[in-house]
Amino acid sequence: MTKADLFPKIDDKTAREEGDIFAPAFDEHGLLPVIVTSAETGEVLMFAYMNQDALARSIETGEAHYWSRSREALWRKGETSGNTQRIVEMRTDCDQDVLWLAVEMAGSGACCHTGRVSCFYRSVPISKEAGGKLKPANAERRFDPEAVYGHRSAAKGTLKSS
Amino acid sequence: MTKADLFPKIDDKTAREEGDIFAPAFDEHGLLPVIVTSAETGEVLMFAYMNQDALARSIETGEAHYWSRSREALWRKGETSGNTQRIVEMRTDCDQDVLWLAVEMAGSGACCHTGRVSCFYRSVPISKEAGGKLKPANAERRFDPEAVYGHRSAAKGTLKSS
Numbered sequence: 001m002t003k004a005d006l007f008p009k010i011d012d013k014t015a016r017e018e019g020d021i022f023a024p025a026f027d028e029h030g031l032l033p034v035i036v037t038s039a040e041t042g043e044v045l046m047f048a049y050m051n052q053d054a055l056a057r058s059i060e061t062g063e064a065h066y067w068s069r070s071r072e073a074l075w076r077k078g079e080t081s082g083n084t085q086r087i088v089e090m091r092t093d094c095d096q097d098v099l100w101l102a103v104e105m106a107g108s109g110a111c112c113h114t115g116r117v118s119c120f121y122r123s124v125p126i127s128k129e130a131g132g133k134l135k136p137a138n139a140e141r142r143f144d145p146e147a148v149y150g151h152r153s154a155a156k157g158t159l160k161s162s
Numbered sequence: 163m164t165k166a167d168l169f170p171k172i173d174d175k176t177a178r179e180e181g182d183i184f185a186p187a188f189d190e191h192g193l194l195p196v197i198v199t200s201a202e203t204g205e206v207l208m209f210a211y212m213n214q215d216a217l218a219r220s221i222e223t224g225e226a227h228y229w230s231r232s233r234e235a236l237w238r239k240g241e242t243s244g245n246t247q248r249i250v251e252m253r254t255d256c257d258q259d260v261l262w263l264a265v266e267m268a269g270s271g272a273c274c275h276t277g278r279v280s281c282f283y284r285s286v287p288i289s290k291e292a293g294g295k296l297k298p299a300n301a302e303r304r305f306d307p308e309a310v311y312g313h314r315s316a317a318k319g320t321l322k323s324s
Contacts, residue, residue, distance in 0.1 A: 017276055018276075019296070020284070020295040020296045020297070021295070021296065022286050022294070022295070022296050033195060033209065035197050035206055035209060037199075037204075037206065041204075042199075042203075042204025042205075043204075044197055044199065044206075044253075044262045046255070047195065047197060047255060047260045058288075059286065059287075059288055059289070060289075060290055062288050087288050089285055089288075089299075090285065090286040090288060091206075091282040091283075091284060091285050091286065091299060092282065092284055092286055092296065093208070093209060093281040093282050094274055094275065094276055094278075094281045094283070098209045098281075098282075099286075100206045100282045112256055113256065114179055114180075114256055116256075119255040119256045119260075120253040120254070120255050120262045121253075121256070122182070122253060122254055123251060123252065123253050124184050124221065124252040124253065124254055124261075125221075126220075126221055126224050126249050126251075126252060127221070127222075128222055132184070133182040133183070133184070134181070134182040134183065134184050134254065135182070137251075137253060
């Protein structure tokens with residue numbers, strides 16, 4: 001079985017949007033964008049990508065696996081930090097080219113490689129004069145990235161998330 | 163002022179992750195992925211893209227504008243359906259290459275072009291035997307897509323969302 005065979009393909013728009021067959025539409029790089037929220041609070045935790053392998057492992061194990069574009073490798077979330085993600089629910093969107101995962105976090109409960117709960121820890125001001133300053137939002141650190149990943153890795157490393 | 167000048171650029175990783183300057187990192191197509199949730203329920207409503215123009219208009223008007231990749235045009239969400247989105251909060255992620263919008267919906271409260279509240283109206287079963295059938299989740303229609311967009315547009319059209 002080739003990688004291309006892990007999931008079915010559906011070309012018909014109505015069948016893809018209204019049917020019950022899971023036929024994820026990977027992009028030209030073989031990737032699918034994934035939105036990850038906390039099953040407990042509903043907060044958006046992170047945004048990542050899955051290839052076919054990562055998606056198949058996530059479904060089979062119930063633990064979130066992604067494709068690291070920077071490392072070009074399968075990435076079991078929390079491998080280094082211990083902050084693994086148990087998938088409570090996985091949903092696909094209308095045209096099946098995006099996934100939404102609601103997860104329970106293990107470990108410190110932090111998702112971001114900077115040590116925060118969520119990667120989205122700064123607000124952008126909405127105003128007629130664009131160009132305002134970012135404001136912290138749920139920006140307290142749950143862990144010290146230097147201690148977890150090594151010296152200055154949060155600032156220097158290539159990992160998007162832990 | 164050229165389009166490239168609408169927002170500042172930051173190359174330094176620490177400044178981008180820890181600073182208060184909004185410097186969105188658009189991809190090689192000039193786009194930024196955007197996660198949209200309901201400010202009321204926390205549900206993920208849709209996933210779309212913004213270019214610099216769409217982002218600038220969203221910030222200045224407080225109403226969500228996107229870039230339609232299929233139509234290659236600026237897209238004021240709800241222009242046709244009346245289901246516009248007022249931005250309650252906008253957040254950027256650690257490396258400033260993804261946005262999260264929490265919005266209030268006008269009109270019927272439906273976000274998806276199929277008439278559902280959310281584009282994510284089907285669950286993917288998590289199990290050791292992958293390949294299960296999708297299950298409806300919050301899949302009731304709030305509007306009739308044929309009536310809003312014209313005959314069979316939901317199945318035939320190119321709009322990802324209304």
